[in-house]
Amino acid sequence: MKGFQVTLDDIAKKVKVSKVTVSKALRGHPDISAETAKKIELVAQNLGYYPNFMARNLSSMKSNTIGVIVPKIAHFFFSSVIEAIYDAAFENNYEIILTVSQENSERELRHIRSLLSMRVDGLIVSLSEQTRDYSIFQEARKRGVPLVFMDRVPGLDGFNTVVADDCAGAFSATEQAINIGYRKLAHLAGYKHTNIGRERCRGFEMALKRYGVHTNREWIVYGGFGEEDGYKGFMTLYESGRLPEFILAVTFPVALGVYRAVEELGMRIPNDIDIISFGNSGFNRFLAPPMSYVDQPTRELGRKALELTLENIRKKDQFVPQHIKLPTNLVLCKTCIKKGTAARRRTR
Amino acid sequence: MKGFQVTLDDIAKKVKVSKVTVSKALRGHPDISAETAKKIELVAQNLGYYPNFMARNLSSMKSNTIGVIVPKIAHFFFSSVIEAIYDAAFENNYEIILTVSQENSERELRHIRSLLSMRVDGLIVSLSEQTRDYSIFQEARKRGVPLVFMDRVPGLDGFNTVVADDCAGAFSATEQAINIGYRKLAHLAGYKHTNIGRERCRGFEMALKRYGVHTNREWIVYGGFGEEDGYKGFMTLYESGRLPEFILAVTFPVALGVYRAVEELGMRIPNDIDIISFGNSGFNRFLAPPMSYVDQPTRELGRKALELTLENIRKKDQFVPQHIKLPTNLVLCKTCIKKGTAARRRTR
């Protein structure tokens, strides 16, 4: 094992300088003369030297590494955000250590402990659905680890957050539905204990109030954020016997669940029931019909979260929590662009 | 900075033992009496002690960490594989350090260097499209770092590989097309310099040969693995004036590109042109029509790759390269289940 590792000393001996000189030369420290540096680099190359990050980090007390925890990877939203985080980190010469909670708060906790143990320079967190206990984050703060919450943020003061403007996005989608004449609006609202569920629901309700549209308590259906939840949610609406004209789906998977349920019931979108989804997936244009959606700035979320973390690392002492809210954008495709025929029939 | 870190020594002083005792106790070493251990754990907890992995790893010469490099994240195939790798690593108490090449070989190289510098205990690699120079992998081997290639593997001897049975999968899809009566078969084949492109094409050609079906050189269209490539590929076929009856798409995105092109041309799947895709996306059932596909064992690929890496780490000395080929599975939905009407017309 020992023989395999080329160390600074090995190079030092070969060039006949001290290992300090080698260390400096390899990091481009201005102390070292161009000549010596050149010689050292050559030898390092020949020997196949790779700096040992663990040793480097241990002695310099920083890791050049940012820890990330997200609830899921194999989902369009998160994989897209993650990719943006990686790209931004790459540009800034930082390494990412990504972990996945699988929406499980215990697993989340364990991962965060690991990341702290790895002495990451900063932390980007998107909470699991389950998370209720935030003490680990207080702990991280106490230890001086810059922390940025992204998308799934806690209702806590004093932490950085980067989110999309969920409320405004839901508002504009709902507004669109009202503008084209719908008056019976439902919302498959996901979990109300998460910020995204709450905010989107708030946007939905704000629009109703703003336009004086009355809604039915039963038309706000809570559940989860997955396809199955969308399916069940629609079935609940259907079985209640009072179908709305329009549904705002809290996530794209939820909307897919609605598509599935609608198809099974032999109904048609947008004629029998119209819909807009919060978020999309790149596949949207292949849906029948392609769905209108609130576009989430996934890449910007990732990039901003990383940049904010970096900024915090650099100015650790003068920390002031920032709350970044990125705009969403309503994209109209083939749903909710004119009032459905069945709806027309019904409301007449 | 210094004050924030709780070290073994801090605990040792408080409990009035040596730091070695603390170290052992915290790692559950049998040397230490239950009583002392209990005391130590309590104090560690109170002080908010987090082991410093960098220090631990440096002195133990292992990192409990596996480096992974993939070409992409925001793709169904890879995000699904990655998630499986994470799950398997979690179960085995390993950390994953994931990096993304974005299909760029320079970036790939830089990441691998980083991972080696981090002294990962093992490496899982899925090559970028561009990669032609494999010397870094020879280098890794020389340094004794267990290495497993996954899905995108090099044509190199002496390395572990974990792949899906691309050839057999393509064969069975093609066979299906032949069985239901098609004789004009095309293949949008992706890059021929990658193993997956080559193997899938080989399966396609094997089936043709086996059933004595003659194909047209122009009906094997090379390109890339993305949606745009599928779109262009189909347009190429279309413009040639000799449309096939059936297309085997080398990836799901390529198939989507075909769907798009077909729709734009006002044609219909499966009547005017039939198709099977290699791989799917969980979204397939929402396509119009839902596409038949060769199911790739994404989760098994990830899991196997991790397990093989672990096995290699454990038995480093007795290394024998393994080549694992996981079975694929043809899933029939609404395409290529009976001969299309237009096709029938044409071949009569």
Add this chain to the structure above:
DNA sequence: GTGAAAGCGCTAACAA
């Protein structure tokens, strides 16, 4: 411009 000394926090080997 270069290097000696000290130490980062931890673990492994060996003594007591």
Add this chain to the structure above:
DNA sequence: TTGTTAGCGCTTTCAC
């Protein structure tokens, strides 16, 4: 059962 001694490979003073 516990502790002593020596590093792991690197960086950071601070002298020369």
